[in-house]
Amino acid sequence: MTPAIKLAKKQGINFTVHQYEHDPENTNFGLEAAEVLGHNPNLVFKTLLFALNGDAKKLAVAIVPVSGMLDLKAAAKAAGGKKADMAEPKIAEKTTGYIVGGISPLGQKKRLPTFLDVSAQQFETICVSAGRRGLEIELAPKDLLSLTQGRFAPLSKVKT
Secondary structure (H helix, E strand, C coil), X not given: CXXXXXXXXXXXXXXXXXXXXCCCCCCCHHHHHHHHHCCCCCCEEEEEEEEECCEEEEEEEEEXXXXXXXXXXXXXXXXXXXXXXXXXXXXXXXXXXXXXXXXCCCCCCCCCCEEEEHHXXXXXXXXXXXXXXXXEEEECHHHHHHHHCCEEXXXXXXXX
């Protein structure tokens, strides 16, 4: 059981765990999850860490649909910064305690400011990583925000 699942269980949140065999050749983790589980890619969300104002230690979490991309300008604005860059994978792993492709917004080693794309509001439940490649947790967006002390923000842009 991952820290993400333990947290949801401890807080009494309604959730469902989905497990699948991760293909080690596939590096598009979120789309793989959507395809294998037969879910709409708009309701499967990826967890991304970004650094604010060029400071690799000032991190925040963005949760966006796997069907889109993180808008770094919007992420910076949501977090109260002027500029945002993607966090280095090694820093993201060290900070969260999870490996890239399995970073969950739940149960991270260090609590970071967390923002969930506003598109999640249209769904009763969404899926996010449960803390391991091939493991997703499905829960209500409001419960995800409650567990992360996060908030909604416009974060994504359509992939081109």
